[in-house]
């Protein structure tokens with residue numbers, strides 16, 4: 001681990017000059033059943049990437065078995081339930097190992113084998129993490145679908161990967177609500193002929209319908225023992241598939257491999273968060289997202305860490321739940337999303353001050369650019385100016401963090417993700433694909449593979465090539481824009497596809513949103529283009545305002561003037577619409593695709609809005625426009 005700036009710089013230099021030597025050395029710290037013969041083989045044009053060729057391993061031996069001799073009683077998973085009156089659970093490495101093995105045997109007893117796709121549609125209970133690891137134990141490919149997703153989203157994902165089995169639960173708790181997961185799963189299964197077994201974990205004890213392929217988890221688990229050898233996997237065998245929404249409707253199933261993914265998530269977890277032995281680490285993401293896969297389960301467990309799993313939501317029973325839980329478990333590293341920070345920031349700071357947050361050492365941010373106001377609120381009120389903030393830029397596709405500071409080791413800079421991790425060769429390109437030098441702004445691209453890059457899109461390698469490797473041949477193209485300062489720090493400015501051409505001018509919507517957000521009465525905003533007779537496209541701004549209705553006309557004029565002054569009259573939105581919310585994904589990303597359709601009045605082309613966090617705002621926007 002790099003614990004000083006010098007060590008970090010040395011690591012970066014070696015990783016750049018001799019990547020195979022660098023990653024080979026890191027990979028040696030893990031347990032391999034058979035060593036690799038070559039560290040890296042790749043061709044970004046094909047594209048093809050292979051790490052630790054011919055190496056054999058099982059990731060669960062590295063996450064579990066390896067720690068049994070050294071720290072069997074250390075808490076691996078610290079489970080905090082939705083209901084604060086329900087006791088938390090400390091699951092030791094020994095117990096987790098035993099439960100994963102037993103669950104793996106339950107899967108085998110129900111017909112699962114290496115290479116099968118197993119869909120997991122479960123709430124944030126320990127059995128979700130156990131299911132993921134049980135699949136990995138036997139070499140089945142897990143496909144976790146976030147338990148907030150609809151029937152359509154679930155069935156589309158199960159069908160895309162022709163899943164053989166589904167692991168779900170009767171229901172799930174989410175704040176004051178209960179979600180009928182089994183009911184959703186039942187409806188989804190009606191159109192998923194490949195699934196021939198559905199194992200149901202009991203969480204809420206609600207009534208459920210029963211079908212011929214259904215089995216109760218608690219009955220099946222009783223029938224098997226807890227001795228389960230780890231299946232030998234090739235380094236390049238798929239470990240899991242995870243779906244991410246694309247700019248078109250069809251979700252992309254990104255496939256991650258066993259060896260490279262393990263090495264990179266473990267390395268970045270340790271270095272970014274500077275995790276030390278007795279720390280309690282908490283990532284608030286759901287395991288349904290890549291952040292949960294890499295930084296609740298695999299990265300932390302590969303390091304023998306204590307990783308907290310939280311079943312609830314930030315607002316239940318009140319808006320201080322995060323802080324209450326931090327104090328209760330003396331959390332040392334806290335990793336969350338800007339959308340959560342902004343939501344909590346709206347509530348009185350007395351809700352924070354009520355709790356003793358002195359255990360916190362490191363704060364993290366992930367998922368979208370963190371705006372200046374949220375960064376400073378987080379730094380002041382949660383970190384008390386004492387905790388470094390790691391703003392971690394990465395994607396489902398990258399498997400692990402690519403750009404971030406290392407907590408307390410490399411310099412931080414508000415709203416900047418800062419420096420690429422060792423081994424990550426970031427570049428800024430202009431529209432023609434020329435590399436830009438020094439302080440600049442452009443299209444972010446990565447020049448060399450890193451161990452946890454996704455290997456393909458499930459069942460559609462051509463789409464994988466097209467989306468990530470064809471725009472700028474020879475580079476991995478993440479689809480984000482970035483600024484770089486004189487020191488080489490990166491600030492991610494937003495998705496490239498969030499660009500609108502107004503009267504022939506390329507306008508990024510992100511800077512316009514930043515300008516709008518400067519207004520004291522604006523909470524959040526999103527800008528999209530819509531077709532315009534004269535300009536080709538014009539801009540529409542959707543803003544969440546603090547103002548009451550009376551002031552809206554004044555506000556709209558002020559906002560237009562503000563954009564005009566900050567960016568230029570060309571960027572002035574033709575329309576400003578005040579809304580109570582913006583359509584967001586469950587992980588907090590604004591769905592500009594839907595706002596574009598709404599702005600264009602194409603209500604029949606909205607696609608499936610049921611996967612949104614807040615489908616009701618779509619209805620509200622439609623109503624306002626009629």
Ligand code: 7RM
Nearest residue numbers: 366367368369391392393394395396480492
């Ligand atoms: C981890 C995750 C990926 C997209 C990515 C960016 C945006 C993520 C940051 C960020 C600015 C960050 N995976 N993004 N982290 N933008 N700063 N620290 O979120 O596949 O769901 O999304 O999210 O646009 O391309 S993801």
